[in-house]
Amino acid sequence: MKLFDVYPLNNITITRAKGSNVWDENGVQYLDMYGGHAVISIGHTHPHWVKRIEEQLEKIAFYSNSIIIPIQAQLAEKLGKVSGKENYQLFLCNSGAEANENALKLASFHNGKKKVVAFSKSFHGRTSLAVAATDNPSIVAPVNETDNIIFLPFNDEAALTACFEKHGDEISSVIIEGIQGVGGIILANTSFLQLIRTLCDKHNAVYIADSVQCGYGRSGQFFAHDYAGVNADIYSMAKGMGNGFPIGGILIAPHIKAKYGLLGTTFGGNHLACAAALAVLEVIEQDGLINHAKELGAYITEELKGIEGIQNVRGRGLMIGFDVPEDLKELKKTLLTEFKVFTGEAKPNVIRLLPSLALTKAHADEFLTALKGAVALLKAK
Numbered sequence: 001m002k003l004f005d006v007y008p009l010n011n012i013t014i015t016r017a018k019g020s021n022v023w024d025e026n027g028v029q030y031l032d033m034y035g036g037h038a039v040i041s042i043g044h045t046h047p048h049w050v051k052r053i054e055e056q057l058e059k060i061a062f063y064s065n066s067i068i069i070p071i072q073a074q075l076a077e078k079l080g081k082v083s084g085k086e087n088y089q090l091f092l093c094n095s096g097a098e099a100n101e102n103a104l105k106l107a108s109f110h111n112g113k114k115k116v117v118a119f120s121k122s123f124h125g126r127t128s129l130a131v132a133a134t135d136n137p138s139i140v141a142p143v144n145e146t147d148n149i150i151f152l153p154f155n156d157e158a159a160l161t162a163c164f165e166k167h168g169d170e171i172s173s174v175i176i177e178g179i180q181g182v183g184g185i186i187l188a189n190t191s192f193l194q195l196i197r198t199l200c201d202k203h204n205a206v207y208i209a210d211s212v213q214c215g216y217g218r219s220g221q222f223f224a225h226d227y228a229g230v231n232a233d234i235y236s237m238a239k240g241m242g243n244g245f246p247i248g249g250i251l252i253a254p255h256i257k258a259k260y261g262l263l264g265t266t267f268g269g270n271h272l273a274c275a276a277a278l279a280v281l282e283v284i285e286q287d288g289l290i291n292h293a294k295e296l297g298a299y300i301t302e303e304l305k306g307i308e309g310i311q312n313v314r315g316r317g318l319m320i321g322f323d324v325p326e327d328l329k330e331l332k333k334t335l336l337t338e339f340k341v342f343t344g345e346a347k348p349n350v351i352r353l354l355p356s357l358a359l360t361k362a363h364a365d366e367f368l369t370a371l372k373g374a375v376a377l378l379k380a381k
């Protein structure tokens with residue numbers, strides 16, 4: 001049998017990883033400024049994370065959600081503390097798309113309404129409603145098409161206000177990334193998020209903060225949306241939550257009430273996933289990684305601004321993007337092949353940096369040196 005060929009691959013096989021480094025089958029070392037797609041939060045194979053998973057594996061890995069699983073409550077408590085959303089409720093699932101799917105569905109159960117407001121260049125995942133709310137027609141199958149989604153321009157306050165004036169009675173939820181990832185590292189304006197809060201309150205709609213990529217401390221706050229100083233009703237999470245162990249979840253404000261059977265999943269919240277997620281939060285807390293991400297991110301951003309050739313450096317914490325002009329269009333490839341550095345991208349010309357939150361200053365400097373070298377190499381061609 002062959003694999004279903006949906007991923008354009010780099011011709012590299014990674015066999016070992018530690019912290020912010022990975023090694024290929026020939027022992028060649030790479031610096032991971034991509035964090036395996038924003039997933040590696042505390043560092044590859046972090047010893048505390050490995051130990052917690054191993055210890056849990058010896059006891060019990062999985063049992064269904066029909067019994068008491070105390071480690072779920074421990075995770076909820078720790079997450080409340082680290083995120084500062086102590087009075088929220090936690091529902092656990094397995095991925096980012098599933099988190100958003102549940103968030104959108106729960107919002108609709110809650111207020112009985114059907115329309116969802118989403119924004120240009122958004123990415124919310126590939127399940128039916130999440131993909132319908134994603135601004136990329138090429139990944140929306142005919143069966144996913146629905147007229148329940150209203151797309152508006154990102155950060156356009158007048159358009160949002162006008163939309164609520166017209167459709168306020170029908171709008172169930174507004175879903176927005178605090179920093180658009182796939183869209184190219186675009187920050188939601190503070191005043192825009194505040195307006196979403198105000199309009200949702202006024203029209204009994206649910207504010208959903210998609211924090212799958214920009215959440216979990218990456219931005220230098222637990223949720224990037226926190227920079228606006230207002231709370232969302234639901235936060236969706238995944239990626240960094242398990243440091244590579246698949247787990248997702250939603251944080252749900254206290255006024256949204258649970259009912260037996262409303263949401264459910266077989267694998268969500270299993271013992272092993274919770275052990276991995278607890279290990280991540282323990283390390284984030286003990287090592288002060290959120291503040292570290294903020295400070296190191298500010299340093300990298302400042303240094304990047306001084307590099308001639310790259311443009312529009314932007315981001316928060318360790319979620320950083322910059323534009324690559326035409327003469328440097330091979331930059332990402334050159335960094336990988338010549339300088340052994342993984343970075344992310346956003347089409348057509350953005351390089352995305354999404355390293356582990358435990359990236360060291362030495363690694364940051366190593367990256368900046370490599371980047372300068374790659375730019376110089378390309379300019380000399």
Ligand SMILES: Cc1ncc(COP(=O)(O)O)c(C=O)c1O
Nearest residue numbers: 095096097123124125181212213
């Ligand atoms: C903002 C955002 N939401 C949702 C998702 C979907 O997450 P997953 O791939 O875990 O389903 C992603 C994935 O890149 C994302 O960046």
